[in-house]
Amino acid sequence: MIEAGQHLWKASQDIDSLPKAISIINEAIPIFQVMAHSICDSAKVVTSFGNIATALGTVGNLVVTYQGVKALQLIASHLKDINDTLQAQTALMSIEKFPQAVYDLIEEALHNYQDTDEISNWFFVYHPDTIWTPGFHRLVMNRGLHRRFCGHSSQLDAAVVFMLAAREFADRAARHADKRGKQNRRIRLHLLIPAYQPVLIKDPVRFPETLGEFVVHGKIHNSTPLVWxxxxxxxxxxxxxxxxxxxPSLKWFESMFNQPAAPKTRELGRPLLEE
Structure with a gap:
């Protein structure tokens, strides 16, 4: 936000700086697309999302995600038997087919993890691209999805913070049910990461313990995960x-990224605190 402020100040004298300032601000603000009529389509969840993001200092957190050729190169350095030239030129599927693939992934998850008397499963999607979302929303409008699918984000931190807000909402509802002597189910959160090409998050991250029971899902291609x-x-x-x-090694890391040491682990949703 400091960098954005500098460009906004400069924009008063140089109009060419304004687009960059706006771009920086847009990237820094956590954004989550809530699905209408979903379990999480609630003012309480949305308000909690904003409060948690502010309290944790989520604004400005950007996870670097590699896709395609670069991801294949990095994954190949970890799994020596991967031939990164085999699929380096093309994505695994046409981007035009990706909205349908995301829709099918969610439908499959909803089917595989159906609610029972003891547990309810809520679903969220993260993918670093947004080019697929118009086609995906068209599918949802025409065909619908179960209300247990809560929404999606192109920012991993935003997705995690919204899941924290959903957890807070669920815990509050459970406490209210307990007071009234009503039975309540435990909630399991699922983060789906679809991929039409290899996806890699190389910086060390940690999911918050306060997420409670949760699972991160990806798909496998040629016996190898697409998401790392x-x-x-x-x-x-x-x-x-x-x-x-x-x-693979500290020396490899230094040569690849020109950094003196591996970065410190950051809890998703929080900024990396300097010592």
């Missing part, structure tokens, strides 16, 4: 069809 995330070993059990990525 750099998380600690103790959170690997939260990954389903998603690979746990680690830089």
């Amino acid at each position: 995330i750099n998380v600690d070993a103790d959170q690997e059990h939260c990954l389903s069809g998603v690979g746990r990525w680690q830089p």
